[in-house]
Amino acid sequence: MxxxxxxxxxxxxxxxxxxxxxxxxxxxxxxxxxxxxxxxxxxxxxxxxxxxxxxxxxxxxxxxxxxxxxxxxxxxxxxxxxxxxxxxxxxxxxxxxxxxxxxxxxxxxxxxxxxxxxxxxxxxxxxxxxxxxxxxxxxxxxxxxxxxxxxxxxxxxxxxxxxxxxxxxxxxxxxxxxxxxxxxxxxxxxxxxxxxxxxxxxxxxxxxxxxxxxxxxxxxxxGDERQSLRKMRGPLEEIQRGRCFYCNRSIRKEGHVDHFVPWSRYPRDLIHNFVLTHASCNSAKSDFLAAEEHLDRWCERNQRFSRELVCASEQAGILIDHAASICATRWSYGHAEDLGARVWVRNKEFNALSGSWRNILAA
Incomplete structure (x- = not known):
């Protein structure tokens, strides 16, 4: 079989x-x-x-x-x-x-x-x-x-x-x-x-x-989007050196753990989909997909820190499936493109989704 x-x-x-x-x-x-x-x-x-x-x-x-x-x-x-x-x-x-x-x-x-x-x-x-x-x-x-x-x-x-x-x-x-x-x-x-x-x-x-x-x-x-977040804060803080994934500035207060592909689009907790952010960045992004510049950095992060993410998965008891994460991300961006959705850049800034997301996820 x-x-x-x-x-x-x-x-x-x-x-x-x-x-x-x-x-x-x-x-x-x-x-x-x-x-x-x-x-x-x-x-x-x-x-x-x-x-x-x-x-x-x-x-x-x-x-x-x-x-x-x-x-x-x-x-x-x-x-x-x-x-x-x-x-x-x-x-x-x-x-x-x-x-x-x-x-x-x-x-x-x-x-x-x-x-x-x-x-x-x-x-x-x-x-x-x-x-x-x-x-x-x-x-x-x-x-x-x-x-x-x-x-x-x-x-x-x-x-x-x-x-x-x-x-x-x-x-x-x-x-x-x-x-x-x-x-x-x-x-x-x-x-x-x-x-x-x-x-x-x-x-x-x-x-x-x-x-x-x-x-x-x-x-x-x-499930809900808060269930696995707290136990991921420590590992992500170490991987990201205490900086916000989206704006790259230091996180001085307790950071927020965000689903890079929003939970509302893909309600499954996978280790590669978590990022640590400022509360303000997380709130501004809300349930939007992130712009291509963030997508590119997310892919690079997952490749560079693959071993650390495996360890975090074992410690936190959260599933790891990089291939499924990529497929779900590709589906989410493709669906957003079909609908003419805009993607979040920073603060209140949004852009139209360009076709570059395909090349980023194909790399």
Whole structure:
């Protein structure tokens, strides 16, 4: 079995990007799937979010199909559920505080990952442990058995608009146009799926004793941009010699840790995406992408201090995946260019995005 996501089909792909009408139809089908599909557990939500992230990290905008091994989806499942297997902070003293993710008994993904998390505190520790391969295989088998063949079934009808399953190779083939649409509408699809997932968990009777405010629950289940920031301040201060990444002036008060590619665009904590900044620079940049001059310096920083970032990843327990960081950055800048978005330079200064970002990220 090939465990890598295949890009070979793109070399001879002669199709085209989906038309505007096809894109609208795709979003309508996603909405139909969420509104009319049968959900007895949260696996279908996790599957959709996993496919979106894999499209961002491994796909392109050609409209070509893409083969995805189920084992790669399993890795995304583990990452999604890892934070959710902890006891919820609003728990009642009569429960173990773990949120149910199934209408019947607790979802197997939760019980399986809970057992692993009792011994290993972070995903980086899990990936380095002997349990990683067997855990991946267990979750992959669960995906094959449960959501993979059922996601595209609505009211008994098979609506094969996302992928076809290749049982022999234990992979799926995302259909032409699907990767493009996942990448183009990632933020919309994430919001739709996370909202429905949140509502599903809130409505389960088994969760009534442990739930608090919805906003708190959303942060618990899907993370927020502040969760990993504090533990990165020390390593980044050392790498950047106590200077702000954006303006290069000394940071005299406590610096802010910023997601270089904003969390609102790519809600995943990866070590290469963190930079230390002045509070004022961080506030001015907000959720904008940084101008090409900052992008160039970010790429140079990540190459120059690659060893230090690996050490920081191990110390802070934050995932490291340089290739995924570059792909997500390339996707973010490409999407911004398509929308005619402006990029942040400094203070209140913004520029139009030029094409130089491609050369910077290709280096």
């Amino acid at each position: 090939n465990d890598s996501i295949e890009e070979s089909s793109r070399a001879y792909y002669v199709g085209a990007q989906p038309s505007a009408e096809e894109q609208v139809r795709f979003l309508a089908m996603i909405e139909k799937l969420l509104d009319e599909g049968q959900f007895v557990a949260t696996y279908k939500y996790a599957l959709l979010l996993s496919l979106v992230e894999l499209a961002i990290e491994h796909g392109n905008d050609s409209g070509a199909p893409m083969r995805v091994p189920v084992i790669s989806i399993a890795e995304k499942f583990i990452e999604l559920y890892w934070r959710q297997v902890l006891p919820y902070s609003g728990m009642d003293s009569t429960t173990d505080g773990r949120l149910h993710q199934n209408k019947g008994a607790q979802a197997k993904a939760i019980t399986t990952l809970s057992a692993a998390r009792e011994q290993l505190a972070t995903l980086t520790q899990l990936r380095a442990s002997r349990r990683w391969e067997s855990l991946r295989s267990t979750i992959a088998a669960l995906i094959c058995k449960m959501p993979l063949g059922k996601l595209q079934t609505i009211g008994g009808d098979k609506l094969e608009f996302l992928y076809r399953i290749d049982e022999e190779s234990k992979s799926i083939d995302l259909l032409p146009g699907v990767v493009f649409n996942f990448r183009r509408y990632a933020q919309i699809i994430r919001r739709l799926v996370q909202s429905d997932w949140l509502e599903f968990v809130q409505n389960l009777p088994a969760n009534r004793a442990v739930l608090g405010q919805a906003a708190t629950l959303a942060s618990f289940m899907f």
